[in-house]
Amino acid sequence: MNKERPRWGHGELFSKSRIILLWLESRRSSLPRPQKATALAVDNCAYGRDVVPLSPAVREANRRNQVVPRACPWGSTEKSSMGKEYDIVAKLYDPLLYFFMKPVRKAVLNELLTYKDKAILDICCGTGNQVKLLAKNRFTNLHCLDLSASMLEIAKKSDYPIHIYNEDATKTNFDNESFDIAIISFALHEKDRITQENFIKETHRLLKNDGLLLVVDFAFDELTTIFSKIGIIFVERLAGGEHYAYFKNYIQNNGLSSLIKEDKFKLTKKNRKLFTGITVSLYRKV
Numbered sequence: 037m038n039k040e041r042p043r044w045g046h047g048e049l050f051s052k053s054r055i056i057l058l059w060l061e062s063r064r065s066s067l068p069r070p071q072k073a074t075a076l077a078v079d080n081c082a083y084g085r086d087v088v089p090l091s092p093a094v095r096e097a098n099r100r101n102q103v104v105p106r107a108c109p110w111g112s113t114e115k116s117s118m119g120k121e122y123d124i125v126a127k128l129y130d131p132l133l134y135f136f137m138k139p140v141r142k143a144v145l146n147e148l149l150t151y152k153d154k155a156i157l158d159i160c161c162g163t164g165n166q167v168k169l170l171a172k173n174r175f176t177n178l179h180c181l182d183l184s185a186s187m188l189e190i191a192k193k194s195d196y197p198i199h200i201y202n203e204d205a206t207k208t209n210f211d212n213e214s215f216d217i218a219i220i221s222f223a224l225h226e227k228d229r230i231t232q233e234n235f236i237k238e239t240h241r242l243l244k245n246d247g248l249l250l251v252v253d254f255a256f257d258e259l260t261t262i263f264s265k266i267g268i269i270f271v272e273r274l275a276g277g278e279h280y281a282y283f284k285n286y287i288q289n290n291g292l293s294s295l296i297k298e299d300k301f302k303l304t305k306k307n308r309k310l311f312t313g314i315t316v317s318l319y320r321k322v
């Protein structure tokens with residue numbers, strides 16, 4: 037089926053993995069650290085060259101949720117670098133994370149097995165690895181979106197009938213209530229609070245009444261083993277300054293439980309993976 041999938045010899049995989057880890061590490065140490073900045077600096081960065089000031093309400097939400105001001109690395113604005121952060125890792129994403137992701141992908145598949153003909157949207161789908169697994173298992177109405185053209189290039193490398201869109205998950209071009217099921221997998225923890233809230237808000241708009249939201253992300257609580265915590269922190273630190281800062285905020289803010297509000301989505305099922313460090317949570321739109 038997947039004719040164009042690259043073949044990875046052990047030697048090549050090892051050397052490419054080393055290069056990317058070294059690159060991530062050098063990026064982490066050379067970038068300016070997120071600093072305590074004024075609200076205006078945050079605004080400038082978040083809104084790019086237009087320098088649109090945030091409303092007092094949004095600024096207050098930032099403060100309440102301890103949003104770390106963006107460092108605006110590479111001397112560019114956040115907006116102009118959006119969608120480019122995965123350019124270098126795109127080709128390595130699946131090979132590097134294969135063993136880590138495999139049980140998680142399977143858990144999502146199992147959760148959705150009874151919905152094979154439903155309209156399913158994978159939001160921030162990356163390389164499309166999850167939807168490809170669903171397609172392989174004869175799901176028939178699959179859609180996925182991502183901001184990164186490089187990640188989508190990999191997603192497109194399959195013969196499966198998947199609809200792929202280059203869209204911003206905070207404001208998509210789909211009509212209200214277009215989908216029965218939405219998946220958000222490993223996309224929330226690496227974003228600032230406002231973006232996380234916008235992902236959830238937009239997902240709520242896109243789902244039909246009674247639609248399902250399946251979220252996969254890290255969980256740090258009394259059930260999470262220390263082994264799992266250490267492994268996840270190690271990986272997230274490698275991913276770099278800003279990414280790690282947002283991950284820390286996400287954990288400090290209690291992850292999904294503070295982000296997904298009961299008046300919008302009702303939690304119906306929760307499953308733990310990777311030594312309890314990951315949750316696969318199923319919500320129903322209220």
Ligand SMILES: C[S@@+](CC[C@H](N)C(=O)[O-])C[C@H]1O[C@@H](n2cnc3c(N)ncnc32)[C@H](O)[C@@H]1O
Nearest residue numbers: 160161162182183184187203204205221222223
């Ligand atoms: C850690 S990857 C997760 C990919 C995939 N969901 C998975 O489980 O492997 C996060 C993805 O979110 C995408 N992303 C980040 N911000 C986005 C946005 N505003 N709109 C759409 N995609 C976004 C990135 O391009 C990246 O592919």
